[in-house]
Amino acid sequence: MDYFAGLARTGNVVDDVTRFLEAAGRVDTLAHCRAVAVQAEELAVRYQADVGRSRLAGVCHDLAAVVPRGEAVAVARVFGLTPDPVERTAPVLLHGPIAAAVLHRKLGVMDSDVLDAVKYHTTSRAGAAPLELILFVADKIALDPAAPIRDFVPAVRAAAKESLQGAAFVYLDWVITHAGRLGWTLHPNVLAARDELRC
Numbered sequence: 156m157d158y159f160a161g162l163a164r165t166g167n168v169v170d171d172v173t174r175f176l177e178a179a180g181r182v183d184t185l186a187h188c189r190a191v192a193v194q195a196e197e198l199a200v201r202y203q204a205d206v207g208r209s210r211l212a213g214v215c216h217d218l219a220a221v222v223p224r225g226e227a228v229a230v231a232r233v234f235g236l237t238p239d240p241v242e243r244t245a246p247v248l249l250h251g252p253i254a255a256a257v258l259h260r261k262l263g264v265m266d267s268d269v270l271d272a273v274k275y276h277t278t279s280r281a282g283a284a285p286l287e288l289i290l291f292v293a294d295k296i297a298l299d300p301a302a303p304i305r306d307f308v309p310a311v312r313a314a315a316k317e318s319l320q321g322a323a324f325v326y327l328d329w330v331i332t333h334a335g336r337l338g339w340t341l342h343p344n345v346l347a348a349r350d351e352l353r354c
């Protein structure tokens with residue numbers, strides 16, 4: 156099944172993704188993506204990054220939420236991705252890589268910084284670029300109706316006033332500390348990102 160058959164390309168990526176999520180009935184996802192875009196814009200202003208590219212990454216980052224988790228590995232392969240063992244165990248981790256592939260292949264997004272920000276917005280990674288950190292942090296502190304566990308938000312928000320790296324570290328360290336209790340699968344990128352930022 157082509158979960159992105161309804162994604163029309165008009166040349167305006169923000170409008171295309173917005174219409175796609177509306178047509179798919181993903182009201183909560185769209186509200187979250189818009190909230191992330193606002194947070195990303197605020198962080199871009201604070202840290203002298205590109206506001207437009209930050210907004211674009213925010214609006215688009217969760218468009219692959221339309222793919223059921225049970226289908227994510229197959230859909231990833233259709234888009235030329237090779238899910239690693241951790242992603243095969245926890246297919247939810249593939250929604251960022253799939254979204255980046257869709258943006259590139261179906262909507263013609265060529266900006267590698269935007270694509271990497273979307274690809275790594277769930278796990279981050281060692282060596283994350285500034286736009287990656289902006290989207291990663293914005294995603295964690297913005298409204299998310301699908302995320303019932305929000306214990307980390309105040310600490311990440313507070314850290315984001317001082318530095319993007321510090322805010323990312325607070326979230327990554329929280330995830331690593333609580334993953335077992337929450338039943339969350341840790342991707343190696345999470346550990347590598349936290350270890351790099353701890354230095």
Ligand SMILES: [Fe+2]
Binds near residue numbers: 217250251276277
């Ligand atoms: Fe996401």
Ligand SMILES: [Fe+2]
Binds near residue numbers: 187191217294
């Ligand atoms: Fe998100």
